[in-house]
Amino acid sequence: MHLHLRDGEMLDSVAPLSAKYFSGAIIMPNLIPPVTDKDMLISYRDRIYNAIGDEVFEPYMTLFFKTDYDYDFLKSIRDDLTAIKLYPAGITTNSESGVEGFDIDELKPILDTMSELGIPLCIHGESNGFVMDREAEFIPIYEKLATAFPNLKIIMEHITTAKSVEALEKYENLYATITLHHLMITLDDVAGGMLKPHLFCKPIAKRPEDREALLRVALSAHPKVMFGSDSAPHPKHTKEAPGCAAGIFTAPIALPLLTELFEKHNSLDNLQNFVSTNAQKIYNITPTKKQVVLEKGDMDIPLLYGDVVPMMAGKKCSWNLITLRA
Amino acid sequence: MHLHLRDGEMLDSVAPLSAKYFSGAIIMPNLIPPVTDKDMLISYRDRIYNAIGDEVFEPYMTLFFKTDYDYDFLKSIRDDLTAIKLYPAGITTNSESGVEGFDIDELKPILDTMSELGIPLCIHGESNGFVMDREAEFIPIYEKLATAFPNLKIIMEHITTAKSVEALEKYENLYATITLHHLMITLDDVAGGMLKPHLFCKPIAKRPEDREALLRVALSAHPKVMFGSDSAPHPKHTKEAPGCAAGIFTAPIALPLLTELFEKHNSLDNLQNFVSTNAQKIYNITPTKKQVVLEKGDMDIPLLYGDVVPMMAGKKCSWNLITLRA
Numbered sequence: 205m206h207l208h209l210r211d212g213e214m215l216d217s218v219a220p221l222s223a224k225y226f227s228g229a230i231i232m233p234n235l236i237p238p239v240t241d242k243d244m245l246i247s248y249r250d251r252i253y254n255a256i257g258d259e260v261f262e263p264y265m266t267l268f269f270k271t272d273y274d275y276d277f278l279k280s281i282r283d284d285l286t287a288i289k290l291y292p293a294g295i296t297t298n299s300e301s302g303v304e305g306f307d308i309d310e311l312k313p314i315l316d317t318m319s320e321l322g323i324p325l326c327i328h329g330e331s332n333g334f335v336m337d338r339e340a341e342f343i344p345i346y347e348k349l350a351t352a353f354p355n356l357k358i359i360m361e362h363i364t365t366a367k368s369v370e371a372l373e374k375y376e377n378l379y380a381t382i383t384l385h386h387l388m389i390t391l392d393d394v395a396g397g398m399l400k401p402h403l404f405c406k407p408i409a410k411r412p413e414d415r416e417a418l419l420r421v422a423l424s425a426h427p428k429v430m431f432g433s434d435s436a437p438h439p440k441h442t443k444e445a446p447g448c449a450a451g452i453f454t455a456p457i458a459l460p461l462l463t464e465l466f467e468k469h470n471s472l473d474n475l476q477n478f479v480s481t482n483a484q485k486i487y488n489i490t491p492t493k494k495q496v497v498l499e500k501g502d503m504d505i506p507l508l509y510g511d512v513v514p515m516m517a518g519k520k521c522s523w524n525l526i527t528l529r530a
Numbered sequence: 531m532h533l534h535l536r537d538g539e540m541l542d543s544v545a546p547l548s549a550k551y552f553s554g555a556i557i558m559p560n561l562i563p564p565v566t567d568k569d570m571l572i573s574y575r576d577r578i579y580n581a582i583g584d585e586v587f588e589p590y591m592t593l594f595f596k597t598d599y600d601y602d603f604l605k606s607i608r609d610d611l612t613a614i615k616l617y618p619a620g621i622t623t624n625s626e627s628g629v630e631g632f633d634i635d636e637l638k639p640i641l642d643t644m645s646e647l648g649i650p651l652c653i654h655g656e657s658n659g660f661v662m663d664r665e666a667e668f669i670p671i672y673e674k675l676a677t678a679f680p681n682l683k684i685i686m687e688h689i690t691t692a693k694s695v696e697a698l699e700k701y702e703n704l705y706a707t708i709t710l711h712h713l714m715i716t717l718d719d720v721a722g723g724m725l726k727p728h729l730f731c732k733p734i735a736k737r738p739e740d741r742e743a744l745l746r747v748a749l750s751a752h753p754k755v756m757f758g759s760d761s762a763p764h765p766k767h768t769k770e771a772p773g774c775a776a777g778i779f780t781a782p783i784a785l786p787l788l789t790e791l792f793e794k795h796n797s798l799d800n801l802q803n804f805v806s807t808n809a810q811k812i813y814n815i816t817p818t819k820k821q822v823v824l825e826k827g828d829m830d831i832p833l834l835y836g837d838v839v840p841m842m843a844g845k846k847c848s849w850n851l852i853t854l855r856a
Binding site for chain 2: 404
């Protein structure tokens, strides 16, 4: 429910990997330039369909949030749109044209319209503050929006802290996605031993007690929580350079690793809800049925997919994806 | 007062850079194997003298801490030794054979002997805990040692947190070194934007309020605080690899950058004490007099010294090191 497919060659390389293992995904709009009108959205969706070929896979499209979208425009695009994604300006990859300040009066027209049309608002919730505090500092904005727009579904994207879990439980219209990597790693894994660029992402992995809070709601498949891989491919040479880009690539290995994780915590019964059913309810979507079968048995995680290094490259996973049935 | 000169080719490459700009330094003993007897110490010192050639520079030698050093041994080496450096096991580069557990009874013979012979104990004070907590978690051990061995000078090496500053002020026999980089950067600079391997070090740079506390005691040249660059060269290819080694190379640029920093904070009058005089009093050392003259004016920081990338590579510093007079 939170996937970066990029564009061009990278799209052609990574889209089939998601399409093979999932029946649908919420597609992030932070291309260069970002997806901001119907033509761009339809044409990006077409490029995704082209890239995935025969696979059964639904790209749930999003627009890049702008305050000047009006009712007529959103009504006209409603059927092609699953959500709108808001980025604070400059906060992550290709988000330079995002929102600055969060003035309720300024946001009211667009957010009232989205509430009326039932379009969820997905937010990358980080401040421009100190890297370990950015998500916690954004929570007052979540709370302000959740209170001012009670009929708007607000998705706190890729939450990483115990404080976000608290906020989620406090406000009825707040929901959240959680990545695989934030369930697996803390800042220790990124910078506690050697420095690991392939585990560097935004929001950065936090403290052990934060991961514990995320595991609690993910493993119990809290109904307001859904899996969103935030799988974000960058070419190997940009990840291993001195100014390493933020993002972890997990799309093709996320399901086996999630299965291993849920099994380890005796929570396999909740995996279906966390990965799929919760999101269908939250977004009111019904993807084409597709059965993904996982089997116990060692899988070798490749060192590379094209020129992208996946998380856990070269390691083993104790579950295997063996068959996919439409 | 805290310098890594390494050995072999790296020693030959970096020792002249420190020798050119400083009149002496406390030399860290974590070679492979670590410096643990008189022959090793003398021969390492000879290799350092060979590497620096004609420069006026005193390598103040240290032994790698071991509990089984006895009185006779330490007495025999006392004149060649300035301090003993203790590493908790496995905590940083080449520290696998360090101390595990900090049992006062076990440490008593050696620490009593050091107290009697007036040999300071330098400690890399970190636990094996979460990367942002390691230094704070070690403070109870500093406190335990400071209390149990009141006549032992204990140097808290390269402190990075406000909590260490508090401990320093609380116990009479605790002293500290502070690096240039911990006065300049926080975790934000390492991982808040792109990931910066050349700013990755141990202890990792901490929070803004920690840096503020360090600046306060450094800029005021607190008499128990001394500059220790912890300049730690690693070849470029090991810093820019996916498993990047910890360490920042600052030896040849530390003085101009410190001068810029002290000037910015209207503290130039305290620079001499922070960089030199405090340490001479704490260690009871009198290096050969050497006058280092800094002049206002742009200096271009090189991209490389040999195959080592310095901090701030390619940037400018507003002070220049122009003459050195013995």
